[in-house]
Amino acid sequence: MNRLVDSHVPLFRKILIFASLLCVWVATLLPQSAMAVPTFARQTGQNCVACHTGGQFPELTPYGRMFKLTGYTIGERTNPLSAMVVVSAASVADTTKGESTDPVTGNPYSTGNSNSQFSMNGQPVVATASLFVAGKISDRFGGFVQITHDPYASANTDGSYSGHTVADNIDIRYADRLISDNRDLVYGFSLNNNPSVSDPWNTAASWTQYVPVASPTSHQFTDGAAPYPGFGLDAGGGGGQVAGLTAYMFLNKTYYGEVGLYRTASNEFRALREGTDDAAITVLDGYAPYWRLAYNRELGAGNIMVGATGMFAKVYDGASDPTDSNSFHQVRTTGLDAQYQYILDPHTFTAQFAYFRQDINYSPNSVAAGNTSVDTLIDNVTPVPALSGSDTTNTARLKLAYTYMAKVGGSLSLFNVNGTSSANRITAGYSGGEQTGQVSGNVTGSPSTSGITYEAFYVPIQNLRLGVQYTAYSQYNGSSSNYDGNGRNASDNNTVLLYAWLAF
Secondary structure (H helix, E strand, O other): OHHHOOOOOOHHHHHHHHHHHHHHHHHHHOOOOHHHOOHHHHHHOOOHHHHEHHHOOOOEOHHHHHHHHOOOOOOOOOOOEEEEEEEEEEEEOOOOOOOOEOOOOOOEOOOOOOOOOOOOOOOOEEEEEEEEEEEEOOOOEEEEEEEEEEEEEEEOOOOOEEEEEEEEEEEEEEEEEEEEOOEEEEEEEEEEOOOOOOOOOOOOOOOOOOOOOOOOHHHOOOHHHOOOOOOOOOOOOOHHHEEEEEEEEEEOOOEEEEEEEEEEOOHHHHHHHOOOOHHHOOOEOOOEEEEEEEEEEEEOOEEEEEEEEEEEEEEEOOOOOOOOHHHEEEEEEEEEEEEEEEEEOOEEEEEEEEEEEEEEEOOHHHHHHOOOOOOEOOOOOOEOOOOOOEEEEEEEEEEEEEEEOOOEEEEEEEEEEEEOOOHHHOOOEEEOOEEEOOOOOOOOOOOOEEEEEEEEEEEEEOOEEEEEEEEEEEEEOOEOOOOOOOOOOHHHHOEEEEEEEEEO
16 A cells, blocks of 8 residues: 555655545445445444444444344345455654664664564555455344454565464354343354454453554554453464353343353364464363353433453463463453443444453463573563462553544543563563563563553544544553663653544
């Protein structure tokens, strides 16, 4: 994309040119009726705003939640294919501190080089492209399958990138609904590959982060890459590579409960993580129990939910023998969340809160191995302390969003992480007499990170969103200044992100 625009044109002008051309192209090719938007809208005959609050996909309205809970079966079976493309550009406040250098010339890598710590900084990139196979299979069966291509999945030694396609979020359901004079019960089962991807509220771990993050390092400090609540299934490659079966019920549009078990996505469940190499998958020891409870209340034009969730998993540490029971971290996660929505034309307002506490008891093998990334602290004298056997991390997110006429809007998001300080988290210091750690290095051993993201967006047509985010950090890796031992401050990571998100 950057070849189409002169490299000397400022970032904002590049995005403006791109967005204008994209709007004209979409408006020319796609009619404005609901029949022109993705699968679920074609199936139900509804506009995007029927299922998505103020048109902010993927955030769901009460109708959208019921559509999901009833197994994506409302409406008539139709063409099950849809797609989305996200183009974005990110610009980091300071790209000089900690920038990597060419070992031959000693000069910093160009920000267009994949070896740069700020690769593609300020340049538009195709962040992600997804194909969806989704919708009604029968009156009680339906599904949602996302296949995603990342054009920048891996960096090559010559400065170029190679793309990769993988199975993304998958949610296959059986559901039924029993209605009588005093009872409305929705119940069902979900076969999925990501704990909480089956959840109907956007305070769930799988749905709190919504703008896809591009792989180049220019995007490493955007809001999508900032701390979010999660279940800690990333020791081997991510929470979207497991296999789970859950059972759920929603009684009188008030009480929600879901329980299930997750395991490694292997053998007959391999399709749930198709495209991911065996060496990179998340490996669990046995089955990991998952639970979710929520109380929902309709309040006229508004609705409110408060909930709790949890999971316990034994996750392979990635460095030992997976047949050895001492090679698995014990990860216990518990969370609280709440959401309020007000939906009455022309206004929509959403407030969301999520808090997760995660306790990790590290595998005995990894604790015994010690911290191999650094030998001494940043003074090049003090030995790195012995690894701790456990750590606790608390992650909180608060988001306020407003949309007018499903066209223009904005949001404010606050994030905060704190927890135990330990040698387990130290990733910068000295090893073999040479300083280690780059812009994400941690010399404090503390996970404390906090900041705020401001966002403004415009929806010119119902399946295209144009947005800008500014993420500002007040603390990063335990400090507001010199967090990496190389002079980099938290505010140096402040990032502007511009994006165009098209679904069709």
